[in-house]
Amino acid sequence: MSHYHPADLVARVAALLPEGPLTARDLAPLDQFHVGGLKATEALAARLELRPGLKVLDVGCGVGGPSRWLAELGCRVTGLDLSAPYVALARHLAARTGHDVAYVEGDARDLPFDAAAFDVVWTQHTAMNIADRDRLYGGFARVLGPGGRLALHDVCAGEGAVHFPVPWASHPAHSHLLSPQALRDCLERAGFRLLHWRDDTADALAFLERAPQTPPPLSLALLLGQGFPAMLANLRRTLAEGRAFMIEAICEKR
Template sequence: MPDHQRLTEHYHQGLRDDAILTQVRTHYPNGPTLHQLAPLDQLHIGGIAASKKLLNLLDPQKHPKVLDIGSGLGGLMRQGAALGLQITGLDITHRFNALNQTLSQLTLEPHTLDKNGAALRYITGNASALPFAENTFDAVLFQHSLMNMPDPNQVIAQCRRVLRPGGRLVMHEVVSGENITELRFPVPWAATQEHSHLLTLTELTQLLEASGFQILHSEDWSSTALEWRQRQRQKEQASHTAVLSPQWVFGERFLQMGKNLLENLSIRAINVVEISARC
């Protein structure tokens, strides 16, 4: 089985598409808000606050056309559209894209879509071969997605190609920590080492610079990420059943994934960084 099919299977395995939509329609008959969807569609360390911080690195006036690579269920996309960005989401998992689009149609924030629905677009594709012309976008976003890509050099080269001169590349990514050899699986992005392609911060920075990017901003976000994950773990262990949670995407596996994620942050097997660069 090709790598991309195995990766897709990882994300398909526990995904409960129809049940998620039934849950949303039942509990939020007038449509969910972005915050109500966040436990489901902000599948990254830091949740909706981390997405806000990442999006603040962009100016809707200067960077209106944005590509979100590894868009998942679209939390970052809808949040960005609410700020006035026109966002194209690309994900290799087609069922994510289909669910993402339906969730967008159900949200309470009608201003996230213009009358033609042009503020958001959904593309199933591979980041190593972006299906876009040169100079198409003003900005490219990564949020916990590069770590799933076995050929980051090709992915970043593709980003450079589709960005206009002076465009921005912004990242909120997991990278290798000093104790990466102690990384515990499964984690949300990978059940085994096979689909975990973490770079160190130094390797990532050098890759961007070698590809023609100038680093504008680089921040280690690991301490805040650990505190956030500790709070989330307490919620996950509470007796009440949440309306929406990552378990609707990953199934019962998430109980172990969430535990491992916290432990990996605690022992610094992984770090979380935020980066902004200009081409």
């Protein structure tokens, strides 16, 4: 959908980047495409207790912020996203930071990888756009080896309708939230055992309250356009009114 296909993205971002080497932390305001930013990525990675050499698949990698952070921890990372502009920018930014990450354009519902190809599947703020969660999580289980882990950080449905537009969808037709219990049930059906579950809504609201009214030049506004401040305001209102929850979870393939 056009929501995730901004025009001339690499050129517009490249024009704003400073010369010389860049780090994953330098790019965090732009490439950590989820509530909580780099802090949320660091926290989820710490709970996974990742070790160098693990093969990690970042599904819905966006422009590659978390995948580059995971590579910095020594993981062998592949990032997949449906958006060609995002994949192109992810590759450009990895070249600038010197991270060895393979970026693939593809559909999370039909993962183009062999069975048991990965030790970890990682996904942040991706599933909200996907209606067929059984197919999504079943695919995650397929590409994980025995005992492989799934780390997810996503939005769940609360009571009442979401206030649109929000960062993941301009219209209700593109938003497919599950209740927390429905998400747990779906993960169970896919063959996962829950290891960790945390309601991250309070931290998400605190993060959104700290967000500047006017985004800096190098920010998620480059990806989502002039409507980005309104999207953040709607998300903050949606979470504050209990219409959605922010969930962090880690599961193990049975």
